[in-house]
Amino acid sequence: MNQTKILLDESEIPTHWYNVVADMPNPPEAVLGPDGNPVTPDALAAIFPESLIMQEVSTERWIEIPEAVREIYQLWRPSPLYRAHRLEAALGTPAKIYYKYEGVSPAGSHKPNTAVAQAYYNKQAGIKKLSTETGAGQWGSSLSLVGKMFGIEVLVYMVKVSYHQKPFRRSMMHTWGANVIASPSDTTQAGRSILEKDPDSPGSLGIAISEAVEVAASSPDTNYALGSVLNHVLLHQTVIGLEAKKQFEKVGDYPDVILAPCGGGSNFGGVAFPFLADKAAGKEVRLVAVEPTSCPTLTRGHYAYDFGDSIGMTPLLKMYTLGHDFVPPGIHAGGLRYHGDSALVSQLYHEGLIEAVAVPQVGTFEAGVQFAQSEGIIPAPESNHAIKAAIDEALKCKASGESKTIFFNLSGHGHFDMASYDKYFSGELEDYDYPQEAIDAALHNLPKV
Numbered sequence: 001m002n003q004t005k006i007l008l009d010e011s012e013i014p015t016h017w018y019n020v021v022a023d024m025p026n027p028p029e030a031v032l033g034p035d036g037n038p039v040t041p042d043a044l045a046a047i048f049p050e051s052l053i054m055q056e057v058s059t060e061r062w063i064e065i066p067e068a069v070r071e072i073y074q075l076w077r078p079s080p081l082y083r084a085h086r087l088e089a090a091l092g093t094p095a096k097i098y099y100k101y102e103g104v105s106p107a108g109s110h111k112p113n114t115a116v117a118q119a120y121y122n123k124q125a126g127i128k129k130l131s132t133e134t135g136a137g138q139w140g141s142s143l144s145l146v147g148k149m150f151g152i153e154v155l156v157y158m159v160k161v162s163y164h165q166k167p168f169r170r171s172m173m174h175t176w177g178a179n180v181i182a183s184p185s186d187t188t189q190a191g192r193s194i195l196e197k198d199p200d201s202p203g204s205l206g207i208a209i210s211e212a213v214e215v216a217a218s219s220p221d222t223n224y225a226l227g228s229v230l231n232h233v234l235l236h237q238t239v240i241g242l243e244a245k246k247q248f249e250k251v252g253d254y255p256d257v258i259l260a261p262c263g264g265g266s267n268f269g270g271v272a273f274p275f276l277a278d279k280a281a282g283k284e285v286r287l288v289a290v291e292p293t294s295c296p297t298l299t300r301g302h303y304a305y306d307f308g309d310s311i312g313m314t315p316l317l318k319m320y321t322l323g324h325d326f327v328p329p330g331i332h333a334g335g336l337r338y339h340g341d342s343a344l345v346s347q348l349y350h351e352g353l354i355e356a357v358a359v360p361q362v363g364t365f366e367a368g369v370q371f372a373q374s375e376g377i378i379p380a381p382e383s384n385h386a387i388k389a390a391i392d393e394a395l396k397c398k399a400s401g402e403s404k405t406i407f408f409n410l411s412g413h414g415h416f417d418m419a420s421y422d423k424y425f426s427g428e429l430e431d432y433d434y435p436q437e438a439i440d441a442a443l444h445n446l447p448k449v
């Protein structure tokens with residue numbers, strides 16, 4: 001029988017996360033402090049527990065997943081790998097298309113994979129409260145979900161435009177017991193300084209990060225949690241790729257190309273890095289990060305040291321960036337609107353080990369609708385980026401007659417994003433290329449190091 005869902009037993013949930021740093025040709029670029037010198041791990045101790053800081057700088061290939069974390073993973077992991085037979089037929093492609101579905105988590109995306117781990121380590125460190133930011137709401141939901149499980153209070157700064165666009169994401173966070181504030185807000189100095197300049201600011205992830213970090217830095221029992229970008233976040237997400245490798249083994253197949261939507265890089269790193277280990281060992285596999293043309297961080301940004309937030313409170317990361325003062329256009333894939341990118345993803349891209357492609361908004365919804373009409377699942381707008389790029393690959397195969405194995409990460413479902421689908425159907429969505437002037441201008445505001 002031609003298998004559609006390739007499933008693993010709960011006993012096959014990975015026991016260790018995979019750390020790509022062990023297989024990178026060059027060590028990661030240093031994280032710099034405001035003085036331009038490398039940040040020492042204890043400089044981060046005001047907002048992160050030591051265990052996560054150690055993971056952030058670890059060079060060990062395998063890091064054990066605590067039993068308590070694996071137990072919570074059992075609520076939705078292992079996630080299914082699907083063979084997209086019906087999409088293949090609809091496209092008439094000789095390519096084989098597979099997707100890993102992370103929408104089976106209670107929050108509906110891959111983000112709980114790291115939220116569980118972060119809450120666990122903070123609880124171990126005696127932390128009572130976690131502050132964070134959220135764009136589209138997926139990360140805020142994910143941290144809210146695990147807060148109660150570990151008895152940790154959760155405070156979420158939600159980007160104002162999304163706060164109003166996505167009331168039900170807010171309701172979800174409330175249901176799980178979190179406190180949600182629209183950002184920029186008057187509850188922090190960072191928020192007040194933005195509102196002074198622009199009372200109607202729609203907010204951005206960078207601004208919300210500034211607010212959440214400020215709260216954590218000024219209170220000893222409060223820490224900060226980040227849903228993407230940092231090395232330890234990508235580390236936790238490798239459960240996706242590790243499971244996928246076992247699933248491909250079960251059906252005796254192996255991907256030629258792996259695609260994932262890329263915002264801060266966590267689901268891309270999560271699905272792709274375990275395969276990079278094979279690539280380092282000589283195997284042919286293409287790893288492609290897919291981003292929007294409206295926020296083309298990897299494909300058109302500068303590879304430079306920049307702040308992680310908008311007002312310059314965080315250490316400097318060497319990454320592809322559109323400038324920390326980037327205020328993104330109100331496109332609908334909220335999770336892909338960050339100005340920067342994971343330092344690990346950025347470095348691997350810079351060194352030519354991974355690829356990146358940018359796709360325009362309307363085409364991503366077209367792809368998402370075609371996917372929903374053949375496979376059933378309604379994807380998150382972020383995930384539609386990977387679907388669009390996967391369909392493009394499949395159509396290339398159709399033209400060339402090649403039967404490649406295409407694998408993409410379906411990072412989440414779109415059940416809370418139906419307003420964006422409605423806009424697509426009513427023709428209100430537009431393609432938007434981030435202007436070159438803005439990219440050039442960003443160069444002048446990068447911190448001098």
Ligand SMILES: *Cc1c(COP(=O)(O)O)cnc(C)c1O
Binds near residue numbers: 109138266413
């Ligand atoms: C947050 C999110 C993304 C983008 O974030 P990454 O850190 O790049 O993975 C993609 N898809 C979904 C469903 C998300 O929630």
